[in-house]
Amino acid sequence: MLRACPTELFDAYIFDMDGTIYLGDDLLPGAKRLIEGLRTLGKPVRFLSNNPTKDPELYVHKLEKLGIPTPIDEIANTVVTTVRWLKANHPEAVVFPISEEPLKKALRETDIRMSENPEEIDIVIASYDRTFEYRKLQIAFDAIWYYKRAFLITTNPDHYCPFPGGRGEPDAAAIVGAIVGCTGTELVANMGKPEAIMLSAAIDGLDVDPHRCIMVGDRLMTDIGMAIKTDMYSCLVLTGDSTLEEAEALDASEQPTFVLDRIDHLIPDDIRAQWGWSDEDE
Ligand SMILES: [Mg+2]
Numbered sequence: 001m002l003r004a005c006p007t008e009l010f011d012a013y014i015f016d017m018d019g020t021i022y023l024g025d026d027l028l029p030g031a032k033r034l035i036e037g038l039r040t041l042g043k044p045v046r047f048l049s050n051n052p053t054k055d056p057e058l059y060v061h062k063l064e065k066l067g068i069p070t071p072i073d074e075i076a077n078t079v080v081t082t083v084r085w086l087k088a089n090h091p092e093a094v095v096f097p098i099s100e101e102p103l104k105k106a107l108r109e110t111d112i113r114m115s116e117n118p119e120e121i122d123i124v125i126a127s128y129d130r131t132f133e134y135r136k137l138q139i140a141f142d143a144i145w146y147y148k149r150a151f152l153i154t155t156n157p158d159h160y161c162p163f164p165g166g167r168g169e170p171d172a173a174a175i176v177g178a179i180v181g182c183t184g185t186e187l188v189a190n191m192g193k194p195e196a197i198m199l200s201a202a203i204d205g206l207d208v209d210p211h212r213c214i215m216v217g218d219r220l221m222t223d224i225g226m227a228i229k230t231d232m233y234s235c236l237v238l239t240g241d242s243t244l245e246e247a248e249a250l251d252a253s254e255q256p257t258f259v260l261d262r263i264d265h266l267i268p269d270d271i272r273a274q275w276g277w278s279d280e281d282e
Pocket residue numbers: 016017018019020217218219240
């Protein structure tokens with residue numbers, strides 16, 4: 001049953017990007033015509049990424065380059081959700097982002113203050129940071145363990161970021177692991193999938209019932225995990241990280257609603273036939 005294609009359309013379509021729409025710099029088969037087809041049918045399309053090393057603007061440029069022009073307000077990532085969460089819950093907090101430039105830039109555009117002084121840091125934000133170093137770990141350690149004032153959040157729970165060809169890079173979970181390892185603290189909040197905060201950012205401004213929407217992605221833990229947490233339909237595409245075997249090994253309650261080899265099979269068979277789509281076309 002796991003490999004069944006949808007036989008109906010959903011009220012909105014939320015897509016992960018890497019491993020789902022493209023892999024590295026290459027569009028995945030059927031992705032472009034799927035997005036165009038959904039837009040022709042009047043279905044809202046939104047894009048979500050757990051990756052905090054890019055600005056939403058960068059995704060606009062990337063999608064445009066791949067032939068899928070998309071307005072910035074249809075794209076959300078963990079830079080957006082982290083800033084949003086801080087503004088809503090801790091607007092007065094002094095934060096220490098262990099992150100790359102996009103998150104720092106977004107924080108500078110708000111009233112939220114950043115500091116590297118452990119005596120005044122309230123929140124340490126562990127992120128996917130390829131400039132991570134011992135100095136940053138020491139600041140986090142002092143703020144959390146020595147001065148006992150800061151708590152730890154993360155932009156996203158991913159262990160690694162996959163690359164085409166099977167390699168990858170350590171992701172935010174590695175930084176969380178380093179901080180938890182030396183302080184014994186517990187992670188207080190995660191701003192990425194599978195948390196519902198990502199769904200809220202995606203469907204913000206859309207008048208849709210989340211239970212009638214579908215989340216489409218290549219990673220069981222994050223993409224499908226968010227759909228299950230928020231009681232949405234879900235579709236695992238086998239073009240990125242997770243495999244059919246991994247999906248089949250899960251309890252039925254944790255399995256995706258659909259598993260597809262090609263993302264354009266999200267469009268029901270009868271409509272694809274009407275449109276004359278065959279798998280060889282793209
Ligand atoms: Mg992905």
